[in-house]
Amino acid sequence: MRVTPWSVEGEIDYNKLVREFGTMMINDELLARIKKHARYLHPLLRTGYFFSHRDLDWIIDKYEEGERFYLYTGRGPSGNIHLGHILPWIFTKYLQDTFNVNLLFQVTDDEKFLYNDDKDMDEISKYTYENILDIIAIGFRKEKTKIIVDTKHIDRLYPIAIEIAKRITFSTIKATFGFNNATNIGMILFPAIQAAPCFLPSKFEGRLVPCLIPAAIDQDPYWRITRDIATKLGYYKPAQIHSRFVPGLGMHGKMSSSIPETAIFTTDEEDKIKDKISNSFTGGQATMKLQKMLGGNPENCPVFWYLKYMFEDEKSSDDRYIKCRSGSLPCYECKHALIDKTIIFIKDFKRRREEAKNLIDEYMLE
Numbered sequence: 001m002r003v004t005p006w007s008v009e010g011e012i013d014y015n016k017l018v019r020e021f022g023t024m025m026i027n028d029e030l031l032a033r034i035k036k037h038a039r040y041l042h043p044l045l046r047t048g049y050f051f052s053h054r055d056l057d058w059i060i061d062k063y064e065e066g067e068r069f070y071l072y073t074g075r076g077p078s079g080n081i082h083l084g085h086i087l088p089w090i091f092t093k094y095l096q097d098t099f100n101v102n103l104l105f106q107v108t109d110d111e112k113f114l115y116n117d118d119k120d121m122d123e124i125s126k127y128t129y130e131n132i133l134d135i136i137a138i139g140f141r142k143e144k145t146k147i148i149v150d151t152k153h154i155d156r157l158y159p160i161a162i163e164i165a166k167r168i169t170f171s172t173i174k175a176t177f178g179f180n181n182a183t184n185i186g187m188i189l190f191p192a193i194q195a196a197p198c199f200l201p202s203k204f205e206g207r208l209v210p211c212l213i214p215a216a217i218d219q220d221p222y223w224r225i226t227r228d229i230a231t232k233l234g235y236y237k238p239a240q241i242h243s244r245f246v247p248g249l250g251m252h253g254k255m256s257s258s259i260p261e262t263a264i265f266t267t268d269e270e271d272k273i274k275d276k277i278s279n280s281f282t283g284g285q286a287t288m289k290l291q292k293m294l295g296g297n298p299e300n301c302p303v304f305w306y307l308k309y310m311f312e313d314e315k316s317s318d319d320r321y322i323k324c325r326s327g328s329l330p331c332y333e334c335k336h337a338l339i340d341k342t343i344i345f346i347k348d349f350k351r352r353r354e355e356a357k358n359l360i361d362e363y364m365l366e
């Protein structure tokens with residue numbers, strides 16, 4: 001397995017990742033503490049999709065002491081948005097609503113320009129605009145959400161970024177991100193730009209503001225280096241809550257824009273959605289006869305996965321699981337269920353994306 005902020009390969013062993021990255025598993029005690037403040041425990045937490053953290057217990061301590069934290073998350077605009085992207089954002093909205101806190105959303109157009117040899121800034125800017133519509137369509141609270149675009153808001157980021165950059169050596173960056181002497185120098189500075197929003201809320205508010213970052217665990221290297229220098233700069237270390245990767249509709253691997261036939265995009269037409277899900281890999285057996293005899297493997301089935309995490313309550317999902325195992329549920333039934341629910345979801349999402357076109361100014365940091 002190989003996990004970096006730019007690519008995830010191989011069979012993922014999450015326990016090993018937690019050990020290697022030095023993060024903590026979210027345990028029942030922590031879930032109970034969250035539940036005390038939330039109206040309900042979000043299914044993505046209860047089912048362990050968000051599974052690991054750094055200092056989440058500390059964030060709750062601070063919250064209980066009356067210190068409001070800030071949420072910070074982001075998006076690298078290298079393509080259209082698919083279901084794998086929006087799941088953590090839906091969870092971020094839950095955190096915003098539950099704790100009634102502000103959110104800073106960074107769009108790293110610089111990162112995607114610097115990283116991708118084959119993309120020019122016009123293309124990246126197009127995705128920046130399109131992705132911002134998706135971010136707004138999630139329904140984050142207008143008065144409590146600020147989107148920053150790196151190339152646009154660089155004047156706000158740069159003063160903090162150079163403070164950070166001055167305290168991180170090239171050898172640390174090489175070891176943390178696997179960079180080498182052939183890496184362009186923009187990428188070498190970039191981690192300081194992604195770290196800066198961790199401290200920006202403290203600048204906004206003129207007090208020390210705790211920061212909680214919901215993100216997939218592949219982003220953790222950024223927060224490791226940020227945490228190392230935070231105290232030196234007089235800030236709190238940013239806390240994290242990490243998600244697993246979202247599976248694609250192929251046999252393995254995470255949902256990825258680079259394999260579009262295994263990803264459902266928020267801009268896909270109904271026919272496309274139908275085709276992609278119909279052709280999805282499942283945990284089913286090769287024939288109906290074998291399926292009846294042996295039962296299916298819902299643990300290793302993206303169709304089951306999306307029904308469970310996006311669309312069904314625990315009870316329906318458990319029923320589906322049992323039926324699948326017993327062999328009495330053919331894959332086409334699950335596929336149909338997922339097609340129907342996804343089409344409804346995307347239709348509504350597209351409507352909100354349209355509305356978002358008039359809301360951009362209100363969401364953007366001035």
Ligand code: TRP
Nearest residue numbers: 072073074075076106108215219
């Ligand atoms: N680097 C991230 C990406 O490629 C974008 C990002 C910037 C981000 N800041 C973040 C993601 C904070 C999660 C949290 O998508």
